[in-house]
Amino acid sequence: MTSFILKRLAIAVPTILLLIVFSFLLMNAAPGSPFATERGVPPEVLANLEAKYGLDKSLFDRMGIYIWNVVTQFDFGPSFKFKDRTVNDLIAQGFPVTLTYGTWSFVVAVLVGGTLGILAAVFHNSWLDYLAVGVSIGAQVLPNFVMAPILVLIFTLWLGWLPGGGWQGGQWQYLVMPVIALSTSYMASIARITRSSMLEVLNAGFIRTARAKGLPMRRVVLRHALKPALLPVISYLGPAFVGMITGSVLIDVFFSTGGIGQFFVNSALARDYSVIMGITILIGTLTVLFNLLVDVVYAWIDPKIRY
């Protein structure tokens, strides 16, 4: 097991480094200086600014320093647009927000989707099954940017039950719509995957044996069928995580929740390269680590995988 984890780490670490190098080079390929304004800056002021931000050094040196700071101290440098704040300040401010509703969305998607899928398979061809299939087909065409305005239309403008945006320290009223908007399409996918793999498992020989010896259905499902049926779901968690973290950008923008996505888009519109890069690297690292975790959990649960 240890060697398996080490082997996966040996792939994960270069991936992250490659991402850092790639974003750094890309940022340097960008035309124009971050300090260029319409009126122009006097040359001596520009020289001072460049010295302050280390832009007077060679590309190679700067890349080395950047990577060193990122890797050893998680220091993404100063923001070019928010004058007195570093990228780390922005991340520290936004990340807890994103993490809060992101975790909720993930839990909701897995629990609701998984339960729906299992029930649909166990009560195959019942109204519950049709409901689950209907929901999962419908939700395919309801990505977060479609869900969000529809939810606001219904719950804020028509019913007036929930606030249409904001965060307020994460009170539940402010959490409901972001979580629903973000989790719906993944919940549907998880329900679909769980249903089909559960159906397959329930037709397997060992389940027939379990039922033949007189075990109640509940016990057959929970003790015998659940574990093998969840394997495909686990391998879907990686893509789901990437999708949700990407979706969080939209949630932040649409609901003004103040997570890192909002900083990301504002920086993208304002060409604040260091913030864009910092967030891209942070998200990339999280994704790679999460995929690593999924791989390890998968290998741990599935005895067929050799490591």
Added chain:
Amino acid sequence: MSHAATPETAGQSRTVRGRSLWQDAWRRFFANRAAVASLVILLLVLLFALFGQHLAQWNNEEIDWAMLGNISEVGGPSLENGHYFGVDDTGRDLFARTVQGTRVSLAVGIVGALISVVVGTAWGAVAGYVGGRTDTVMMRIVDLMMSIPYMFVLILLLVVFNRSIVMLFVGVGLISWLDMARIARGQTLSIKNKEFVEAAIATGVSTPRIITRHIVPNLLGIVIVYATLLVPSMIIFESFISFLGLGVQEPSTSWGALINGGADNLRNGTPWMLGFPLAFFIVSLFAFFFIGDGLRDALDPKDR
């Protein structure tokens, strides 16, 4: 679904004609009502995108000054003033805008699917057929690219190289082929040891020719199915970026940008700005999914 003709029909026509795999698939597809209905709907959407501007009374960039300032009351859909879908918040005709957005969105979806078909199939077929170290390296590259949150990288690309429709196509092209490469490789692995490939090797056919003449044609069924299912995900992808305002730029538009415009104006009492683009988006995506499902039932031998 028997291939042998019954004695009666053979007697009548003398020559017994076999049905090819594709003819069978064709028949199965047209027996699927949801898929055929979706195909009709999609053709209508396509016609709307291609010829819609001839039906429009207004140009997509023209501002109807008579509407400005009072859009929530007089800007709604109306047959009299020629704004069939109403006007948007700046007084432009939403019908013409929707035509334009439909074009861009469909184009992104189709281009993404085409790139995935060409690049993904070639990549997967080569990796799967050649095998060994080549396979490992090629698939490792795919794994690597898949483990990166590409949306962030794409936005980085769009920021650095200016936002443009070309850049958007490049970005879509960069990621769309990854899944296809995996699928094509898997399928290649399952057919590369079949007798007809062995026969080709035995008669001295070169490797590139085996891949193009024997492997790729046998991948087509599964490739077509997944390409159809890729179109909606590419459309969703582009719409997501455009919704954030980082995709297509004014005066160009897409479904995502139009939905964003509608969502931004929810509180201004112009529900048609959200309703019409959203309806087009949802109906077309549904159609694509049902066609994909129909094609899978018709072409994928696994699910039969």
